[in-house]
Amino acid sequence: MMRFKLARSWGVLIVLTLALTAVMRVGHVPGALMLGPLVAGMIVAIYLPGARIPRRLPIVAQAVLGCVIARVMSPELLAQFLPHWPLIVVMNLLMIFGIFALGVGATWLRLFPGTAGIWGMSPGGASTMVVLSEAYGGDKRIVALMHYLRLIWAVLAVIAMAMFLGSPRHGDPGVPLPGMAGTIWFPPIDAAALAISAALVVVGLVIARLLRSPLLAIFFPLFGGVAVQLFHWGGVQVPPVASALAFCVIGWNVGLSFTRESLAHSARLVPRILAGIVAILLLCVGLAALAAAWAHVDFLTAYMALNPGGVDVVLLTAASIDVDLPLIMTMQISRLILVILIAPILGRMAASRHQKSQDADTPADSTQL
Numbered sequence: 300m301m302r303f304k305l306a307r308s309w310g311v312l313i314v315l316t317l318a319l320t321a322v323m324r325v326g327h328v329p330g331a332l333m334l335g336p337l338v339a340g341m342i343v344a345i346y347l348p349g350a351r352i353p354r355r356l357p358i359v360a361q362a363v364l365g366c367v368i369a370r371v372m373s374p375e376l377l378a379q380f381l382p383h384w385p386l387i388v389v390m391n392l393l394m395i396f397g398i399f400a401l402g403v404g405a406t407w408l409r410l411f412p413g414t415a416g417i418w419g420m421s422p423g424g425a426s427t428m429v430v431l432s433e434a435y436g437g438d439k440r441i442v443a444l445m446h447y448l449r450l451i452w453a454v455l456a457v458i459a460m461a462m463f464l465g466s467p468r469h470g471d472p473g474v475p476l477p478g479m480a481g482t483i484w485f486p487p488i489d490a491a492a493l494a495i496s497a498a499l500v501v502v503g504l505v506i507a508r509l510l511r512s513p514l515l516a517i518f519f520p521l522f523g524g525v526a527v528q529l530f531h532w533g534g535v536q537v538p539p540v541a542s543a544l545a546f547c548v549i550g551w552n553v554g555l556s557f558t559r560e561s562l563a564h565s566a567r568l569v570p571r572i573l574a575g576i577v578a579i580l581l582l583c584v585g586l587a588a589l590a591a592a593w594a595h596v597d598f599l600t601a602y603m604a605l606n607p608g609g610v611d612v613v614l615l616t617a618a619s620i621d622v623d624l625p626l627i628m629t630m631q632i633s634r635l636i637l638v639i640l641i642a643p644i645l646g647r648m649a650a651s652r653h654q655k656s657q658d659a660d661t662p663a664d665s666t667q668l
Contacts, residue, residue, distance in 0.1 A: 340554020
């Protein structure tokens with residue numbers, strides 16, 4: 300009986316993913332290769348639970364996307380935007396500290412139990428924040444729900460912006476991503492570049508496992524791929540089919556996380572979580588307007604560069620519409636690096652301070668009682 304339920308859950312997931320993705324692609328919905336699996340995963344997780352992604356598979360998908368992004372971050376692109384480093388660093392820091400301030404404010408107002416507001420409204424690094432939240436008095440289920448809900452709404456926001464403000468890209472963006480108009484799904488294979496990409500993925504996965512840091516699975520292929528191209532040691536190539544499968548796995552992983560149990564546990568907090576998400580997206584809109592004026596680019600480019608919905612979905616969406624893709628990628632990758640370096644430190648400091656203030660209040664409260 301259990302095997303039948305599991306097979307039915309997986310069968311519906313696969314069929315629904317293919318159907319939704321096909322419909323979205325026909326409708327020219329940006330990011331369909333990730334959005335289709337994500338929506339299918341949510342539906343199956345709530346109504347036909349059972350399907351689960353193997354724990355390490357999303358990490359493999361992230362490593363593959365590390366190579367995809369490395370291919371985008373060519374030496375030519377990096378050289379083109381080195382003069383814009385003040386814009387990139389300042390705007391990303393404003394985004395990071397702005398989101399962090401919102402999380403601290405939500406915690407101070409006690410909108411969420413314990414320190415969940417600090418970790419759940421962190422500017423990124425969902426897996427790291429879920430782990431850290433347990434050590435600092437945060438409910439990991441609430442933190443995970445806050446991150447996943449924000450990811451979904453940020454994805455929907457960037458796709459909606461692209462549909463209403465953007466126009467389809469007719470030229471070649473220079474990015475070998477699947478899902479764009481005219482995608483060649485089985486292009487000629489550069490055996491040497493493919494071997495280098497596979498080696499980067501494998502080594503990245505090994506290092507991530509040895510050091511117990513999943514983020515290294517994407518960082519090693521990314522920076523390794525950039526170094527390979529920068530020093531002319533070879534090229535990096537990921538077949539479009541492999542990229543599409545990686546996007547699918549990541550979409551499934553997010554969608555299947557929304558179980559009935561997690562939603563029921565945090566149902567009363569959903570309105571507050573959504574309010575926090577709206578505040579973050581409004582912050583993004585405001586900073587995008589500032590960045591557009593500073594860099595003299597269109598608002599859509601600036602918004603996608605600052606969107607907190609994940610570099611993978613922004614990459615896939617931006618490649619299919621007429622925006623400044625190199626600037627978007629440079630902003631997104633640099634923020635990913637800054638978030639990994641800064642967010643855990645800020646979170647620990649704020650959580651420790653909050654716990655100390657709570658401990659200091661406890662004796663006074665008990666005396667009054």
